[in-house]
Amino acid sequence: MTITTLAKLSALLEKGSASSVELTQDYLSKIENSDLNAFISVDVDASVEQARKADRSRQTGNHSKLTGIPVAQKDIFCIEGTQTTCGSKILENFVSPYTATVIDNMHSHGIVSLGKTNMDEFAMGSSNENSYFGSVKNPWSQETQTLVPGGSSGGSAAAVAAQLAPAATGTDTGGSIRQPAAFCNLTGVKPSYGRCSRYGMIAFASSLDQAGPMTHTAEDAALMLNAMAGFDAKDSTSLDVPREDFTSLLDNSLEGLKIGLPKEFFGEGLDSDIATLIENAVKEFEKMGAIVKEVALPNSHLALPSYYVIAPAEASSNLSRFDGVRYGLRAEGYTDLNDMYEKTRSEGFGDEVKRRIMIGAYALSSGYYDAYYSKAQKLRRLISNDFSSAFEQCDVILGPTTPSPAFEAGSRTSDPVSMYLNDIYTIPVNLAGLPAASIPAGFTQSGLPAGLHLIAPYLQESKLLNIAHQYQQVTDWHLEAPKSIAETITGGAK
Template identity: 60%
Template sequence: MAIQELTSLAGRLNDRRHSSVELTQSYLNRINGAGELNAFITIDEEFSLEQARRSDKRRAKGRTLSPLDGIPIAHKDIFCTKGMLTSCGSHILDNFISPYDATVIEHFNRSGAVILGKTNMDEFAMGSSGETSWYGIIKNPWDTGRVPGGSSAGSAAALAAGLCPAATGTDTGGSIRQPAAFCGVTGFKPSYGRVSRYGMIAFASSLDQGGPIARSAQDAAIMMDVMAGFDERDSTSVPQDDVHFSSELGAELRGLRIGIPGEFFGAGLDDSVEKAVRDAIKTYEDMGAQIREVSLPNSELCVPCYYVIAPSEASSNLSRFDGVRFGHRATDYDDPIDMYMKTRAEGFGPEVKRRVMIGTFALSAGYYDAYYNKALKLRRLIAEDFDKAFEDCDVLMGPTTPTTAFPIGDKTDDPIAMYLNDIFTIPVNLAGLPGISIPAGFDASGLPVGLQIIGRYFEDARVLSVAHQYQRQNDWHLRQPEGYHS
């Protein structure tokens, strides 16, 4: 079966060309044949096939629940799935069989979609390369010597290799968009508050947002139709009208004002990435959009600001992993404190420990004002930079990442070099805006380049629609890596 977008898969199910069981089995077979990518943590074939059988029965009775009924979807292992291991890529949750479903999973279940499996990820979503998981390094199907990006590494790698037709991810500082760029797929981070965080294991609560990794912006919109919506159980969920994202893809590009932040094209940006991104922007201009220069003056300080706020929130969120109520507990200890210290020493990997310690320091008495509060103030200036830029334009465009996928091991000894991967994605999280990465060509080594499109707060539909118009003009998003052709 050739590579399929969600609409054509749904069409094939409707035409009875495949059953959901056949479709699900074919993806399970592909997953089994691509173990070298290490894209999945959990596969439960019987569970998936049972869901598929139920979908086939519904279809036979003409009672399908949604356009995704019977379509297998892979989920990042950060979303709690009832009765299934939900590890978040961490040793400390290696035995955590979730007693409940995340709201996002509930939504997919209600839509009749099949859970295809749980994808591998950087531990607690802390990583930009897919190298920090307790379950091992995830590989990029375009070049298995290179990283797929992170933290939604398994979702992006699986999709690129055709192991699933679409997947979920989460994005705290770029964790959907950056791996999507490195793997040549489409990754959408919705506006903060658009998708429920209930049951999505928290890393940095004021930044985390779930979203789709899909073949195209249209597929991402179909996924958003299921994922988005107000949720009483998430106190940060924003009351919102039901938007049918996939019906709002017909953006008029004539007269669309596209802002190009000069700061996104400075030193450190790879030449071939810059060329591909400028070509993409030229395509928009040819389609009638107006291009204008804008400025986000505090861009350079976004990464430092983020590496105070995110670790601070993480140090608080991750305090729940103490070996008392769930998860790993050390075996020998003298008293409760000793038990916590040993449990967490054994359960967390080096990057998680690093960030929890930085966050603990930034929040500690005597340093709170100099670090945490300082970062919050800077965050306001960063958000205001976006407000100002959006006075003159409707969307912003630039590269998703400064380079294409780098070799495995290249940056593991230098945390700061690793953090700087997210220099163009982090600002978007700090301001809570919607952003998408779409494939925009390849560099000289044949590695995919991502174009990032950023929208105003809650203008998610516009971002998806602008991305979709580009994808109607080319087929970058449908290319597949050698050796993984389906």
């Protein structure tokens, strides 16, 4: 089956072989007929109207490469007049009065929003089993077992993998773009911290959250990032740097590229099939003229404990705003203000969110701040320093995205630590604020996708995408679709 890329759709629209309305209606039909539970909400009339506007823009010549292309949006981004739930009961009936800057940027390029994708509640999870609106099914699920799509951007990943959308937005706090991309055979990019505005993106951990694209190819990811990124005065952490064309380096040769392999990423706990696939990928890079050497990230084992102090601490602060007073759910039958707070938050938050709020509140409490939160921040600096030292010896760091392929739904919900270990390779990148990508690297013996993890120095997204794109010119893993989807999907967008 032919994978539908943004680049192909852009060419179709440019030639006049299809209209935005036709493409949008085709995808909306696929969404309606899907059983993956990848979407929380879809506004058919709004999407079609955006498509009509895009078609008019193309007719007048006032358009970008992505004008008229439909894209799915993770339900963590506010869109004015649209239900925005963040996968939580507490925001089930919340209609946003404004639009996130990332979405505004995309709309200014003429991109059509298809709908809001399912996600782990408040982006807390690695399997998309924590959503109030139900679990998402991985399109790569087999007849004998239902697999998770990864999280928290599992709805976006499933939607793109199943070709319910050609691309989608995601957010990445500790791996929430890259891990589901690996589980669903996609290209997922976490940009440098500050590259994409966080304004209008419901906060989980403010010093770690970052928006990014989920696509089939690195070229598509570059096109998406062109539309998403940019300085925003409404976000105090937004980077005021010159606007960049992330497609500009895609065709550069990798001759002489220095690739670092951290020995810490290839030890105990890594699935043997995935290790073999990463080794094969390294050989492909060597054929292209890259130089491979071992590097050290000696403090990477501290990333997981550091993250699970910092992220819950910031979450406990950010989520204190959801109290039943200003917006969202308000419990009934309360006796006083404190009782309303307790009942609203007890009824409105799921178990994983409550768990992280409590951990965070404890870490920030009097007498424990220095022992936990302050210490975790010091460890974060050590981890960042490790990357700086490694990049003195190499241009990019390579490894597996996840220690295992997608796992069976329900198999890890009773063991939070086992679930957290899914992000062992991705979390260090968020702590250091670096750009990173997961790209398809092949399939295990049981036929499940594996992700290749690429990490670049700060603000070197163009170089990162160049490396990913060149790998995709000599491999075709990214063009593989789930068998069930390949057998059933039909329509005009091919």
